[in-house]
Amino acid sequence: MNFNDDTLQEICQSFSGFCAAVKSLLNDSGDLSVRQDFVTHVQTLCKHGDRLRTLARDYFLRSLEEAFEKNGASRFWRHFENYSKIEEDLEKIDEDEIQRVLCKALEEICLVKEDQEKWLLIFVQALQSYMENVPDGKYNFEAEKDYLLSKYQLIVSSILMASLPRRFPEILRWYFKGRLEELSTIMGGELNEENECQDRDEMDLDDKSKCRIGEMDIDECYRQDKFSENNKLVKNIGKVVRDLRNLGFTSMTEDAYASAIFLLLKDKVHNLAGDDYRSSVLDSIKGWIQAVPLQFLNALLAYLGDSTSFDQHSSALKSPLASQPSSSYPGTSTPSQGLVKWKLRLEYFAYETLQDLRIAKLFEIIVDYPESSPAIEDLKQCLEYTGQHSKLVESFISALKYRLLTAGASTNDILHQYVSTIKALRTIDPAGIFLEAVGEPIRDYLRGRKDTTKCIVTMLTDGTSGNPNGSGNNGDSLLEELNRDEENQENVGLDDAFNTDDKQAWVDAQRWEPDPVEADPTKGSQNRRKVDIFGMIVSIIGSKDQFVNEYRVVLAEKLLDKSDYDIDSEIHAESVETGISLDNLDATIISSNFWPPIQDEALILPEPVDHLLSDYARRFHEVKTPRKLLWKKNLGTVKLELQFEDKAMQFTVGPVHAAIIMQFQEQTSWTSKNLAAATGIPVDVLNRRISFWISKGVLTESLGTDPSDHVFTLVEGMVDTSKNSGNGGNSEELLAVDEEAERSVASVEDQLRKEMMVYEKFIMGMLTNFGSMALDRIHNTLKMFCIADPPYDKSLQQLQSFLSGLVSEEKLELRDGMYFLKK
Amino acid sequence: MKVKLLLNLVLHSVEFFSPNAEGTVILVLHEYRWHAVASWTWDAQDETCGICRMAFDGCCSDCKLPGDDCPLIWGACNHAFHLHCILKWVNTQTSQAHCPMCRREWQFKG
Numbered sequence: 001m002n003f004n005d006d007t008l009q010e011i012c013q014s015f016s017g018f019c020a021a022v023k024s025l026l027n028d029s030g031d032l033s034v035r036q037d038f039v040t041h042v043q044t045l046c047k048h049g050d051r052l053r054t055l056a057r058d059y060f061l062r063s064l065e066e067a068f069e070k071n072g073a074s075r076f077w078r079h080f081e082n083y084s085k086i087e088e089d090l091e092k093i094d095e096d097e098i099q100r101v102l103c104k105a106l107e108e109i110c111l112v113k114e115d116q117e118k119w120l121l122i123f124v125q126a127l128q129s130y131m132e133n134v135p136d137g138k139y140n141f142e143a144e145k146d147y148l149l150s151k152y153q154l155i156v157s158s159i160l161m162a163s164l165p166r167r168f169p170e171i172l173r174w175y176f177k178g179r180l181e182e183l184s185t186i187m188g189g190e191l192n193e194e195n196e197c198q199d200r201d202e203m204d205l206d207d208k209s210k211c212r213i214g215e216m217d218i219d220e221c222y223r224q225d226k227f228s229e230n231n232k233l234v235k236n237i238g239k240v241v242r243d244l245r246n247l248g249f250t251s252m253t254e255d256a257y258a259s260a261i262f263l264l265l266k267d268k269v270h271n272l273a274g275d276d277y278r279s280s281v282l283d284s285i286k287g288w289i290q291a292v293p294l295q296f297l298n299a300l301l302a303y304l305g306d307s308t309s310f311d312q313h314s315s316a317l318k319s320p321l322a323s324q325p326s327s328s329y330p331g332t333s334t335p336s337q338g339l340v341k342w343k344l345r346l347e348y349f350a351y352e353t354l355q356d357l358r359i360a361k362l363f364e365i366i367v368d369y370p371e372s373s374p375a376i377e378d379l380k381q382c383l384e385y386t387g388q389h390s391k392l393v394e395s396f397i398s399a400l401k402y403r404l405l406t407a408g409a410s411t412n413d414i415l416h417q418y419v420s421t422i423k424a425l426r427t428i429d430p431a432g433i434f435l436e437a438v439g440e441p442i443r444d445y446l447r448g449r450k451d452t453t454k455c456i457v458t459m460l461t462d463g464t465s466g467n468p469n470g471s472g473n474n475g476d477s478l479l480e481e482l483n484r485d486e487e488n489q490e491n492v493g494l495d496d497a498f499n500t501d502d503k504q505a506w507v508d509a510q511r512w513e514p515d516p517v518e519a520d521p522t523k524g525s526q527n528r529r530k531v532d533i534f535g536m537i538v539s540i541i542g543s544k545d546q547f548v549n550e551y552r553v554v555l556a557e558k559l560l561d562k563s564d565y566d567i568d569s570e571i572h573a574e575s576v577e578t579g580i581s582l583d584n585l586d587a588t589i590i591s592s593n594f595w596p597p598i599q600d601e602a603l604i605l606p607e608p609v610d611h612l613l614s615d616y617a618r619r620f621h622e623v624k625t626p627r628k629l630l631w632k633k634n635l636g637t638v639k640l641e642l643q644f645e646d647k648a649m650q651f652t653v654g655p656v657h658a659a660i661i662m663q664f665q666e667q668t669s670w671t672s673k674n675l676a677a678a679t680g681i682p683v684d685v686l687n688r689r690i691s692f693w694i695s696k697g698v699l700t701e702s703l704g705t706d707p708s709d710h711v712f713t714l715v716e717g718m719v720d721t722s723k724n725s726g727n728g729g730n731s732e733e734l735l736a737v738d739e740e741a742e743r744s745v746a747s748v749e750d751q752l753r754k755e756m757m758v759y760e761k762f763i764m765g766m767l768t769n770f771g772s773m774a775l776d777r778i779h780n781t782l783k784m785f786c787i788a789d790p791p792y793d794k795s796l797q798q799l800q801s802f803l804s805g806l807v808s809e810e811k812l813e814l815r816d817g818m819y820f821l822k823k
Numbered sequence: 824m825k826v827k828l829l830l831n832l833v834l835h836s837v838e839f840f841s842p843n844a845e846g847t848v849i850l851v852l853h854e855y856r857w858h859a860v861a862s863w864t865w866d867a868q869d870e871t872c873g874i875c876r877m878a879f880d881g882c883c884s885d886c887k888l889p890g891d892d893c894p895l896i897w898g899a900c901n902h903a904f905h906l907h908c909i910l911k912w913v914n915t916q917t918s919q920a921h922c923p924m925c926r927r928e929w930q931f932k933g
Contacts, residue, residue, distance in 0.1 A: 586858055588860050589862065589863055617861070633859075
């Protein structure tokens with residue numbers, strides 16, 4: 001294109017005029033005449049071709065940018081300067097002040113922006129009016145306008161972003177937190193009333209989330225008046241949000257109020273859940289979500305026209321009035337997709353928070369299990385929602401290791417916790433898959449304890465759960481519980497057995513659910529897998545045989561301890577044969593083959609008793625020819641009453657104790673050697689046993705002439721040393737049980753030791769040949785070669801404990817996991 | 824089957840006085856009741872029945888209860904078997920039965 005001087009002149013003039021107009025426009029929001037000038041200059045420039053128009057446009061935008069930077073952004077940030085300096089805690093800042101400052105700053109900057117947008121529009125209109133005059137103008141104004149506005153929006157937000165102070169997001173978050181808390185307290189008062197109708201509504205709440213939101217609308221109708229109060233607050237917040245969006249802080253704003261909501265929700269969950277496991281909190285949390293954050297979001301989204309995806313500039317164009325149609329009244333709006341999403345997010349978050357809270361406290365929850373079942377129920381629902389079972393397993397296992405599986409915990413407590421765990425987790429996970437994982441460490445640990453088997457059996461047989469001092473487990477009998485359980489499970493089993501018809505099969509099939517992902521595929525399918533507490537406990541012991549063995553021992557001890565057994569009522573009645581005979585002698589006669597090996601201890605009974613026994617035996621032989629009796633002299637119980645000068649004392653003791661005290665009738669003082677000879681008890685055993693009488697204040701011990709020989713003397717005058725035995729000197733003492741020494745039946749360990757003796761030679765031989773061997777290798781070699789009678793069927797642990805016995809007997813040596821012969 | 828041995832010995836109150844020079848310490852076992860434990864045995868001089876290989880003090884493979892319900896029987900040759908076992912054996916023999924242990928003619932002892 002050719003320019004002559006005139007045109008050039010004209011262009012220069014109008015461009016400088018344009019520049020001046022722009023400057024005055026932007027600086028002092030020019031009056032009408034400037035505006036007129038501006039329009040003419042623009043149009044003149046346009047006349048001279050596209051390039052000049054673009055030039056003018058770019059210049060205009062640049063000027064806008066500069067002006068915005070100067071008037072808008074820097075002023076805006078100046079408001080927040082104070083906060084940027086306070087590094088440590090925003091908590092000290094007054095929330096109202098934040099609110100005020102923020103509102104004011106936003107108002108100002110929005111004003112600036114509005115002005116500039118106005119000029120931008122004028123510019124566009126000027127272009128438009130020029131183009132309309134040109135006949136061949138098929139210029140796309142809409143596109144141009146959109147382009148300019150979005151460009152402008154970009155400029156604004158990039159300026160603000162570029163100069164964003166570090167603390168601003170935090171300030172926003174703080175602001176929303178304050179507002180939400182305010183809202184929450186308003187709603188909170190109302191929530192209490194609300195709860196009642198919530199309960200009522202619970203009936204028809206079955207159809208998940210969609211329905212619930214619809215229902216929320218109903219709620220809102222009769223909350224309307226209250227809501228209008230909140231409406232103002234929400235509207236204020238809404239305005240702030242809209243302004244922020246307008247400035248391009250959309251995502252930051254959303255982040256800020258989202259995190260404020262989540263923070264509040266978290267607080268709320270923590271508040272509601274607390275350390276009380278006796279009530280379910282899930283419903284009230286849901287109620288709260290419904291009442292506070294969702295209300296808030298509903299109102300907010302409605303106010304903003306629910307337009308996250310809305311084009312920025314078009315919403316910026318709308319006047320504040322236009323953007324809030326009647327839909328800002330929540331009663332009439334249908335739940336938007338955004339709200340549903342929010343609801344899901346919030347609920348998920350609430351579930352997760354509660355779940356984390358409960359998982360962290362799972363140990364305590366399980367400790368008071370039957371009472372804490374509401375918390376377990378909650379946790380179950382949460383987990384169904386979040387699916388983070390593995391978190392539970394990990395955290396619980398580490399809690400177990402830290403809190404329970406330590407040397408300080410008694411085996412009984414561990415077992416009780418184990419049972420509670422089984423029961424609690426069964427609610428959460430009926431298939432028992434996580435239980436498998438959680439139970440493993442407990443089982444492993446218990447297997448390492450010697451008294452586990454005994455404790456289990458005692459727990460199962462005793463109503464009193466095995467520990468007499470009953471550490472807190474308020475006497476709930478494991479046996480009873482198991483029986484109850486068994487019944488339940490049997491019922492289920494019955495159902496399964498009978499429901500073989502097609503219809504039921506179909507129902508079953510519909511109920512089928514796949515195993516959770518975490519399931520170990522090697523452990524069989526969920527189908528038919530029931531969590532069987534008894535089975536799980538026995539599995540600790542290792543095998544049924546071992547359990548039965550131990551049970552036999554415990555039962556045997558019990559029967560032997562009882563003198564007046566009602567024989568017919570006991571399952572093992574057949575093995576106890578005959579009862580009462582002589583006036584002050586009765587006997588339990590057992591069939592030895594049906595009993596575990598019985599501990600034999602030497603004992604010489606006092607002559608009159610011995611006489612009685614042989615008399616009894618003779619009679620028995622007469623009646624039951626050709627059967628004979630073999631007395632287990634150290635077993636049984638003796639009830640005796642000692643008559644002193646001034647008082648009588650009653651005791652129920654074992655035959656050994658009775659034999660000892662009876663010796664003192666003939667002679668009031670004995671040396672331990674002589675007494676041992678008279679009673680046939682080894683001296684060391686005697687010294688141990690006699691302490692019973694010393695502790696009762698019947699005998700005293702003193703050193704004799706020979707320092708290794710103690711002298712026991714009958715107490716003179718019987719000072720009442722046993723104050724605890726109480727009144728009038730007529731005290732009934734329970735069976736003197738000195739657990740370890742007085743086991744009448746050979747313990748399972750002893751039996752095991754006896755059984756292992758067979759292999760001792762073999763092991764010695766192996767070690768002579770090979771020099772040293774590891775436990776595994778010994779085990780495997782025994783398994784390989786000892787297949788004849790009796791086949792080697794011991795577990796690795798059993799072998800290990802036997803070997804460590806040999807080590808302590810100094811037959812073997814253990815170095816770095818290898819066994820050697822002791823040289 | 825329960826057999827009660829009743830034997831009335833006048834032992835109701837056995838008293839032992841300890842003769843004591845000073846007469847200060849006297850222990851009187853005023854009364855006592857002894858509950859003893861014993862096991863019975865057939866006293867068969869052998870552990871297991873030669874027919875069923877079960878313990879004599881146990882019972883034969885058909886029985887559940889040892890003792891009077893599953894008694895032992897001795898032959899003239901002094902070999903003992905569970906009664907049930909030897910009866911089964913004797914009844915399966917067409918002609919004269921022999922002791923499974925020593926092949927002598929089977930006669931119930933006394």
